[in-house]
Amino acid sequence: MKKNFRSFIALTIAVTVLASAQVAAAAAFTDTKTHWAKEDIATAVNQGWINGYDATTFKPNTNMTRAEFLKSLVAAMKYKLLDTDTPFTDDTGWYRAYIATGLKQSIIKVAEYKNSEFDPKQLITREEIARMTIRAAGKDKEGVAYGYLAVAKQIKIMTGYPDGSMGGNKNATRAEAVVMITNTLKYINPPVTVAYPKTKEQLNTMIQSLPSFKGTTMYSRQEVGVNLKGSDVFDDYLLWIGYSDELKRTTIDTYASTSDIKALIKDLLKQYYPNSYEKAYSNYIIVDGKKDSDSGRNFETKYDGRSFLVYKGKDIEGVSIWIGG
Numbered sequence: 001m002k003k004n005f006r007s008f009i010a011l012t013i014a015v016t017v018l019a020s021a022q023v024a025a026a027a028a029f030t031d032t033k034t035h036w037a038k039e040d041i042a043t044a045v046n047q048g049w050i051n052g053y054d055a056t057t058f059k060p061n062t063n064m065t066r067a068e069f070l071k072s073l074v075a076a077m078k079y080k081l082l083d084t085d086t087p088f089t090d091d092t093g094w095y096r097a098y099i100a101t102g103l104k105q106s107i108i109k110v111a112e113y114k115n116s117e118f119d120p121k122q123l124i125t126r127e128e129i130a131r132m133t134i135r136a137a138g139k140d141k142e143g144v145a146y147g148y149l150a151v152a153k154q155i156k157i158m159t160g161y162p163d164g165s166m167g168g169n170k171n172a173t174r175a176e177a178v179v180m181i182t183n184t185l186k187y188i189n190p191p192v193t194v195a196y197p198k199t200k201e202q203l204n205t206m207i208q209s210l211p212s213f214k215g216t217t218m219y220s221r222q223e224v225g226v227n228l229k230g231s232d233v234f235d236d237y238l239l240w241i242g243y244s245d246e247l248k249r250t251t252i253d254t255y256a257s258t259s260d261i262k263a264l265i266k267d268l269l270k271q272y273y274p275n276s277y278e279k280a281y282s283n284y285i286i287v288d289g290k291k292d293s294d295s296g297r298n299f300e301t302k303y304d305g306r307s308f309l310v311y312k313g314k315d316i317e318g319v320s321i322w323i324g325g
Contacts, residue, residue, distance in 0.1 A: 029058040037175040039279070040182045049075035050178060060175035067095035067120035069129060069177050070108070074098050076181050077136055079105055086110075088118040095120045106140065107132045126158065127168035129177060133157050133184040157183045196250060196272055196323075198243045200224050206271060207241065212263035228260045238318070239264065248325040254318035257288050265321070272323050276303035284310050288319050 029052055032038045041058055044050045050072045052058040074081070083097040087110045091099045099118055102108040112131075113119065130148040134140060134157070142151045149166045152158040157180055160166045172180070197203045203224045204217050215230040223242035227233075238255045252268060254261055265284060270277040283299045287310045290297045298311040307324030 028052075028055060030056045032058050032060055035060050035175060037179050040179050041175060044072075044076075044178045044182060047076070049181070050174075058174065060178075061173050063123045063171040064174050064177045065121050066118065066124045066128065067093075067098065069124045069172070070102050070120075070132070071095060071098045072177065073107065073132055073136060073181055073184075074101050074105075076185060077105070086118075087116055088113070089115075090117045090120065093120065102132075105136070107135050123171040124177075125168060126166065126170050126172050126176070129172055129180050130158060130166075130168070133180055137184050137187050152180075155187050157187060196243075198245060200242070203241055203243065207264075207268075210264060210267040210271075212260070212267050214260075226264065228258075228264070241268070250323040252321040252323070254288075254320075255316075256318055261318075262288075269321075272306060273303040273308070279303060280308050283308075284319065284321060287312050 029041070032041050035041070037060060041050075041060060045052060045058070079101050081097040082100045082104050084100045085091070086096075086100050086103055088099060099108070099120070103110070108118070110116065127149055130152040131143065134143040134148050134151050137155065137157065139151055139155065146154075149158070149168050153160055153166060158166060197206050200219050200222050204219070207213055207217060207224060207226060213226075215226065215228040217227070218225045218237060220240075221242075223240045225237035226239040226241070227237045228239070229236045238258075239261055240253045241250065243250050250272070252265070254265065262285070266277065266281045269280045269284070273280045280303055283301075287297060287299050290312050292314045297313075298309065300307070300309040302308060307322070309322040309324075310319055311322075312319045
């Protein structure tokens, strides 16, 4: 019965497709809930290289000073702080060690600032950020040769504005600064695409290693069924996962919407989308909660270089999730 039902769901999804978006910190900030940089801000705060103004506000659209940005970049790069004298005459204050460290790491250079003053309270421009981040990324020679903004765009530290301009003279917001530092870290240590299991044995090993797994599993053809109750009843196998070598696709079918199943789905999505599983899980929850009369019963996008599709058929409880390579 369930096997035939899964086949029906797979066929329905195919027809639909052919016919046819950490985070405790993010929740804490009332002014980032709908902000375009919400996820990066939450990750940055959780990693500790930037803070909010208080427990509930981050002020993502507020401009950032040179000292504030330098501190965040030094912290994100995990440089050892060097608290020594510098050639700058205004290197006194909480930012002293960050200026010294920035000079030591060649992120900033004395010759680029007038009158031997770093002017730490000056609002930082996007071009200044391009210089600092390109140097942190080890691409200073390229920056000198081709322009820091151009190189920043090339290696995807900065994307520019919709009209194609880079806005080098514009003062950067805190949100923009966070995203540019995040992109620098990604360039230096690019996310590794995790190879995911293909055989039923590999799938079974992965499932049983998940933090929220409990109960029992069983094989049926090339799929693994999960019985979170641990009973001897076949109808209690309410989640099935399989891999199609021909389609290069992993399929997850659920037949209920219990908290245990949702927890396991979240753990599964984390295996396939290590950087974006929260987004994938959020969209799974939205589609899973749809009623028969609701629109938007399927959602399709791409996360971490892999396709993601979640679909809910009519008159059923549960969803199907397709994960492509």
